[in-house]
Amino acid sequence: MAKVATDFMKRHNWTFETPLSELAQYTEEINKSLRDDCKEQVEVLIPIRPTGNREEGRDTxxxxxxxxxxxxxxxxxxxxxxxxxxxxxxxxxxxxxxxxxxxxxxxxxxxxxxxxxxxxxxxxxxxxxxxxxxxxxxxxxxGVDWPEHFLLEPVQERLEKCDFSLLPSKEDLVDVMIMLSMRPADVATLRIDKYEASDEIWYDPKYSWYCTGYSKTKEETGVGEPRPFLSMEKDPIRAREFLTWIQKAIPEKFTFLRKNKSGIVNVNLINLVLAKHGITSNKLRKIGADHASRIHRGKNDSRRQRLRKLACRQVVGRDESVQHYGIMNDPPSCNYLKETGDRAKIKEKMD
Known part of the structure; x- marks a missing residue:
């Protein structure tokens, strides 16, 4: 264990001043080197700590x-x-x-x-x-300009290449979190299921697939009332396959997604992967919600905002945090911009 760490530090000239963005480039490489070591040893070498900083001497x-x-x-x-x-x-x-x-x-x-x-x-x-x-x-x-790596088309292309017969990587985890607009705390418990028509207040006849198990719930069961399913992936069965693929890998690859005794999920390892892109895990849900609103083609600002709320499993009609997310700016290659430009050229010819 110590030899692996020492070799990496010497080979790449790491110091305490080495930025996270540089360290993130070697995540998979060091993981492979440690694969044969037991979990306890790995955690000694790379200790997993709760997120956030706490002042010295202050109780949790x-x-x-x-x-x-x-x-x-x-x-x-x-x-x-x-x-x-x-x-x-x-x-x-x-x-x-x-x-x-x-x-x-x-x-x-x-x-x-x-x-x-x-x-x-x-x-x-x-x-x-x-x-x-x-x-x-x-x-x-x-608006918000997210890294090009997380624009709609690149994310879709990577998701299409996912192989469910293989264990997912942390990069796969990130893309699925975007696809399903998930918080890190959602990943282990989220469920996507089909529901029959119901008289319950939460039931919307326009939707037959619903999500439960999202992290922010006030119910004692921790399941939460079913919320309509909406995501980048329009096919709920396909979306559930992605979710199941990730969840089955939690015991072996993503143990950090399990909540600790305080109900907190450690996001340090996800943030390490994201560091080279200049964002943290709390941005993934926002990116996914915006992608979902584009894929489902909201016709106006109000409709797009509603779609973002549905993607985030928020109650439509209630003042929720999705309104504070900011809207992703269209990339230069966006079809919408191209169509707008084409219409402008046609108008010029008509004039």
């Missing part, structure tokens, strides 16, 4: 929530704890996310309504909303 949100419940703190005490937690974040958006996570952890532990309400710090929420609103305006004005 999970531990803070446990302390609140165990000690039955008063609302005033909880509010002070929440203020310290949110204010110590690098920015109000991160602070709001911490407080949201704290409420979720309290809910998981059966905390009462007053305890959860005491975690709300209005000025942090207000500032975070202002920042998000400014970002939304900027995204609407300028």
């Amino acid at each position: 949100v999970d531990k803070i929530a446990q302390g609140i419940v165990d000690n039955d703190y008063s609302s005033e005490k909880i509010k002070q704890i929440s203020y310290d937690l949110g204010s110590s974040a690098p920015n109000p958006v991160a602070g709001r996310s911490r407080l949201t996570l704290l409420r979720k952890k309290l809910q998981d532990r059966g905390a009462d309504h007053l305890k959860k309400e005491a975690t709300k710090i209005p000025h942090i929420t207000t500032e975070a909303n202002k920042i998000q609103a400014r970002r939304l305006v900027l995204d609407e004005d300028e």
Whole structure:
């Protein structure tokens, strides 16, 4: 094990200053070298750590929530704890996310309504909303330019070449995550199934295939109500084959996709693959949603926004985060742009 690591470092002249984008080029090579080693040894050489940075000396949100419940703190005490937690974040958006996570952890532990309400710090929420609103305006004005590697046609071409008889690579995993607009936490549990007509409020007669097992669900079962299936891959059976292909490989190749005791999926290995493209795993779902809206040919902005929500398994009609994703700009070779140019030339001739 140590020899493998040392050889790689010497051969490629790696130092602590070597950028992630360069390291990412050797992911598959080092994986092959370590393939015969046991899992425990590999994790010693390349330790898997939870995502995100935490200030030295600060308890985890999970531990803070446990302390609140165990000690039955008063609302005033909880509010002070929440203020310290949110204010110590690098920015109000991160602070709001911490407080949201704290409420979720309290809910998981059966905390009462007053305890959860005491975690709300209005000025942090207000500032975070202002920042998000400014970002939304900027995204609407300028759009988003994703790496060429993840434009619609290249992703489709790579998916067409996938061989289900072979184990998927991390690159295959990334493309399937884009195709199904998945968070890393969705991969292990997402299900795509056909449903019969139902009187349930979630049922939409326009759809017969639905998704369950998505990560953001408030139900105790963790399954969530069925949400209509919509993705880059129009054929739900084919889409399910891709999903099953990836899920079957989790025990052998993608163990990092399993949630830890805190319910967190480690995304470091995915981000290492994506580093050379300058993005992280939280962008994949956004790219996939935009691709799905293009493939399903939304006729106007409202329709395209609805398609993006469906692709992300969000409730249509509710103000959801997909509105803050920003829209991918058309590449220069986009057919839509070509058609627009052709129409302009025709108009010139007519004039």
